[in-house]
Amino acid sequence: MILREEDLVRWGTVIGRAVEPPVFIALEGELGAGKSVLARAIARGAGVEGALPSPTFNLVFRYPVRGRVEVVHMDLYRLRDPEELWELGWEDLGGKSEIILVEWPERAGGHLPEDRWSIRLSPPEPGSELRVVEVARVGNPPHLPGFPVTVESSG
Ligand SMILES: Nc1ncnc2c1ncn2[C@@H]1O[C@H](COP(=O)(O)OP(=O)(O)OP(=O)(O)O)[C@@H](O)[C@H]1O
Ligand SMILES: [Mg+2]
Known part of the structure; x- marks a missing residue:
């Protein structure tokens, strides 16, 4: 599917509001693809208030x-070696109430959990305000609310 930013944010909000933790969502895509935009929308939907600094x-x-959930937002872009994951508390992730959002998951090498969603964002062409959104289920993660996204055609 192809989404405008406001539709991506709307979907992220639905995920944050309704997904059943624990859930691990890998956010893939190049610099500026919109991974943080989606992560923040999920956090907002889950009820996170106040500033959402970039990790x-x-x-x-x-x-x-x-209440119900805790949001963990990670950006592994600066991870030099997957072994550094242990310093970040990686092995303690996956607690009952956690929504775990990881940008640059490929930096984690083989250390991703067996059950996860993988969401890849990419502009259809450089400079586009649209994003091609590819969603892949790996293993048996919980239901991803609001997917597939239905976008009302407008203008
Ligand atoms: N359809 C869209 N969906 C998401 N973001 C969009 C869209 N169209 C334009 N943008 C813009 O693209 C940028 C995405 O930035 P964002 O920080 O989310 O990227 P990122 O994937 O997290 O990059 P990084 O790898 O540097 O962390 C924002 O400035 C956002 O406004
Ligand atoms: Mg980011």
């Missing part, structure tokens, strides 16, 4: 949410 320099942000 690019910290690699991991944990957003406690009152």
Whole structure:
């Protein structure tokens, strides 16, 4: 499917609101593809309030949410070696209430969980305001709410 930013954000909000944790979502795509846009929308949908800083320099942000879920947003772009994952608390991820969002998951080498969603974003052409969104199920992750996204045709 191909989505405008507002549709991607709307879908992310639905995911955050309704997905049953624990869930691991790998966000793939080049620099500026929209991985953080989608991650923030999911966090908002899950009830995260306030600023949503980019994890690019910290690699991991944990957003406690009152209630049902906890959002963990990671950006592994600066990971030099998959072994550095252990310093980030990687082996403790997957707690009952966690929604785990990981940008640049390929940096984790073979250490991704068996059950996950993989969402790849890419512009159909350079500079486009649209994104081709490819969703792949790996193993047996929980239902991904709102997928496939239905976009009302407008203008
Ligand atoms: N359809 C779209 N979906 C998502 N983002 C879009 C879309 N069209 C344009 N954009 C713009 O593309 C940019 C995406 O930036 P974002 O930080 O989410 O990228 P990223 O994939 O996280 O990059 P990085 O690898 O640097 O972390 C934003 O400026 C956003 O406004
Ligand atoms: Mg990003």
